[in-house]
Amino acid sequence: MIELSIAFPIRVQNGGLFISRGVGSHPARKLNSWELVFVERGEFRIREDGCLFSVQAGESLLLRPGCQHVGEGKFPADLKFYWLHFDWLDVTLNSALRQTLLTIPQHTGVGSPSYIISLFRQFLNEQENVHRSIALECILLLILQQLSAAGSQESASESPGVALAYRAQQTLRTQYHLPLSTSQLAKELHCSADYLGRVYRRTFGLTLTEALHRQRVMAAEKLLISDSLSLKEVASRCGFSDTGYFRQIFRKHTGLTPAAWKRRYCKEHINSG
Numbered sequence: 001m002i003e004l005s006i007a008f009p010i011r012v013q014n015g016g017l018f019i020s021r022g023v024g025s026h027p028a029r030k031l032n033s034w035e036l037v038f039v040e041r042g043e044f045r046i047r048e049d050g051c052l053f054s055v056q057a058g059e060s061l062l063l064r065p066g067c068q069h070v071g072e073g074k075f076p077a078d079l080k081f082y083w084l085h086f087d088w089l090d091v092t093l094n095s096a097l098r099q100t101l102l103t104i105p106q107h108t109g110v111g112s113p114s115y116i117i118s119l120f121r122q123f124l125n126e127q128e129n130v131h132r133s134i135a136l137e138c139i140l141l142l143i144l145q146q147l148s149a150a151g152s153q154e155s156a157s158e159s160p161g162v163a164l165a166y167r168a169q170q171t172l173r174t175q176y177h178l179p180l181s182t183s184q185l186a187k188e189l190h191c192s193a194d195y196l197g198r199v200y201r202r203t204f205g206l207t208l209t210e211a212l213h214r215q216r217v218m219a220a221e222k223l224l225i226s227d228s229l230s231l232k233e234v235a236s237r238c239g240f241s242d243t244g245y246f247r248q249i250f251r252k253h254t255g256l257t258p259a260a261w262k263r264r265y266c267k268e269h270i271n272s273g
Helices: 113-127 135-152 154-158 160-175 182-188 193-204 208-226 231-237 243-254 258-264
Strands: 010-019 034-041 043-048 051-056 059-063 068-071 080-088 107-109
Touching: 010 113, 010 135, 034 043, 034 051, 034 113, 034 135, 034 208, 043 059, 051 059, 051 107, 080 113, 080 135, 107 135, 113 135, 113 208, 160 182, 160 193, 160 208, 182 193, 182 208, 193 208, 208 231, 208 243, 208 258, 231 243, 231 258, 243 258
Parallel strands: none
Antiparallel strands: 010 080, 034 059, 034 080, 043 051, 043 068, 059 107
């Protein structure tokens, strides 16, 4: 057996998943730790010492310790976000470690939201273990590395291709329930399907089809837990004409069948942060 000594610059406190029911608001408070928020669905609005942040789906926000934080308005009914509290440790850095320091933007979007979400889900599962392990710090470092990489690419947002990708994303968010295809989307945006697919994948780290499926699955999650609809009705409202295919895509993105998701909703890491 080989024993290794590993020094982490961070210490995790706890984390969770918040799913709004359309009531309440973020309390006014001042924390002694850092808080990382990642929005999967909806819009999260909060003030830090008077500065307003509007965090959209696929974006993260770092809230600083010692600042006054208060929510702006009531929680939207469709809001869903992950949160995580941690501390930066005062450690002595050698020259080798200094080269690995991360520059993390306070508020940023990420290229691959699905990967960040999978890391948060892994974090929450690991957190439930009786015996605490360094896995929590390892997962947090992976999340922070992704945010750092996203921040370093922000300057590319001035590219015409990136602007086109964001227009495509907006269309996916508002028209996901319609029978969309890459060719239809490209025609609407006055470009070729190949070009649109390339710039979208370069900007967001996934294909247009993957992004469309993700948007439809997020809409389905909300319908499954808030309405008494049949599976066929949920599938239809989210743009799926075939219930079996909807079930397949939903399981691919969430790891659960629609029925299992509905049963598990009130049990899985749901709290108010």
